[in-house]
Ligand code: NIG
């Protein structure tokens with residue numbers, strides 16, 4: 001290295017163990033590590049003993065620490081922009097009403113649609129900010145956010161604009177267009193016409209740069225495989241990647257449909273068949289596990305976890321943060337639930353919230369600690385990475401960096 005690069009690093013952290021995840025399996029950990037960055041990129045990840053020069057000659061700021069550093073967590077499935085809450089529905093469900101019954105009676109997603117339509121953009125941002133702050137506090141540096149509570153052009157646009165505005169917190173936001181989430185009352189009985197309208201809005205929102213991917217809710221209480229297919233064809237025509245709420249409450253072959261469109265991910269996947277697992281493996285479609293919704297809905301049907309492992313389908317873990325089925329404000333807690341409910345190993349859960357989650361968003365520059373990757377990383381006050389999946393709550397993250405800047 002030349003002398004000029006020696007003084008070029010913005011920061012250098014010494015003494016922590018690094019869970020780099022930069023290998024096909026294991027934590028790929030480094031003890032007494034050194035991690036450096038310049039601008040928004042990591043410039044050195046290795047043992048302290050391999051630093052090319054004395055620390056103070058390498059970086060403007062040198063920090064001695066302990067504990068562990070992991071890649072910044074990637075929450076690859078959220079609906080965190082919404083207004084109001086559905087705590088009353090939670091009570092109804094505890095008294096025996098099912099999620100589907102509440103939805104068919106005009107509650108559920110549509111009750112959040114009413115609240116979200118009633119809020120102006122500033123109000124929607126104000127209500128969404130604390131949720132984004134909470135995710136960051138527990139280590140999230142990239143967050144995917146879906147529309148789907150607007151269900152008309154102006155309100156879908158408002159949601160996507162608020163999602164983009166959350167980047168003001170210093171994190172990366174990926175937006176997903178989910179107008180095919182529920183049928184709004186003004187289109188009652190006219191699902192196909194609604195899909196026509198939603199496809200037309202997609203084109204306009206894409207022109208505004210508001211859409212990174214396209215999703216749909218393929219389900220008895222959502223949209224049919226044929227309607228989902230039309231939405232995906234529209235996405236393909238615009239060169240936008242797709243992902244799908246698939247096989248959550250029943251098996252409509254959603255995961256295989258997502259795979260057939262080279263989908264980035266099929267999400268929920270509790271009822272996914274072996275044939276669909278094979279299709280996902282063939283097309284590199286990630287299985288996004290959402291144990292928060294599974295937990296809150298007190299589901300019992302497990303996703304085909306062993307089949308995913310056997311066929312090499314990468315498993316991601318996300319919060320599904322939403323007011324109905326998963327009011328979950330910590331990706332680390334989602335990892336905990338993935339271990340307890342789905343018996344993921346803590347290592348699988350961490351990989352699921354970093355490497356595989358990044359893949360589920362089509363992002364190839366993050367999810368690992370490696371020179372050249374984005375400088376997204378979290379310092380944790382723990383003695384071993386398994387603790388990330390062990391503690392239920394608690395302030396474990398001591399610092400969160402996104403793009404080389406401290407965001408917490
Ligand atoms: O991922 N399943 C559909 N969508 C959300 C729930 C949205 C809601 O109930 O508001 C989910 O679980």
Ligand code: FE
Nearest residue numbers: 077079245320
């Ligand atoms: Fe969801």
